[in-house]
Amino acid sequence: MTKAKMRNQKALAQFIYIYWAKTSGRSKLKNIQHVVPLMKSIEHLYHPGLFSSLRNVQCRALPFDDLDNFGDIPPSGMEVEDVEAIWWFVASRTSKKHLRARFKMIVQSYGRPFDCLSYVPISDNHGRGRYPRGVILILKQLLKPHTAILTSEDALYIQVGIWHELIEKAFQWIPTKVLPRHLKAMKLENDLGM
Numbered sequence: 001m002t003k004a005k006m007r008n009q010k011a012l013a014q015f016i017y018i019y020w021a022k023t024s025g026r027s028k029l030k031n032i033q034h035v036v037p038l039m040k041s042i043e044h045l046y047h048p049g050l051f052s053s054l055r056n057v058q059c060r061a062l063p064f065d066d067l068d069n070f071g072d073i074p075p076s077g078m079e080v081e082d083v084e085a086i087w088w089f090v091a092s093r094t095s096k097k098h099l100r101a102r103f104k105m106i107v108q109s110y111g112r113p114f115d116c117l118s119y120v121p122i123s124d125n126h127g128r129g130r131y132p133r134g135v136i137l138i139l140k141q142l143l144k145p146h147t148a149i150l151t152s153e154d155a156l157y158i159q160v161g162i163w164h165e166l167i168e169k170a171f172q173w174i175p176t177k178v179l180p181r182h183l184k185a186m187k188l189e190n191d192l193g194m
Contacts, residue, residue: 093178100138122158
């Protein structure tokens with residue numbers, strides 16, 4: 001078995017675990033002991049011993065999972081899950097180069113001064129969290145000179161005003177046909193100016 005095929009199979013196993021954790025409501029598991037029987041049941045389809053290395057893998061907890069809405073303040077009419085879905089849609093459909101150019105235009109045309117004192121946490125200091133890491137790292141690079149993003153020893157904080165502006169622009173970039181029903185309705189309302 002080639003190394004590439006082995007990596008693909010391990011990625012499949014991790015996907016199965018994540019899917020199982022989300023659908024069973026156990027998204028805050030500290031290890032994957034509960035899903036090992038499921039993995040073992042499909043192991044014969046791939047390679048014996050494939051999932052044995054996954055038994056003691058520790059999952060990293062999401063930053064700020066002890067706070068309401070993970071410490072984030074979503075724009076009016078949206079939930080934190082909607083914001084998360086928007087960023088994952090944008091990250092999956094746009095290259096980093098294109099995102100950087102779009103974000104740069106938004107930051108340059110931002111009409112208000114970057115003196116807002118209200119910040120919300122969006123990830124840990126390395127860009128890991130609920131939102132795509134590539135998006136967060138691009139924002140960190142572009143907003144750091146404006147002090148619109150702050151880093152602490154364990155978190156990355158962004159100003160609420162620019163964060164909401166970026167979310168609204170990202171929401172406009174997504175084609176309506178790929179959005180879930182409630183976000184389609186919200187986008188239609190925004191397009192009609194309601």
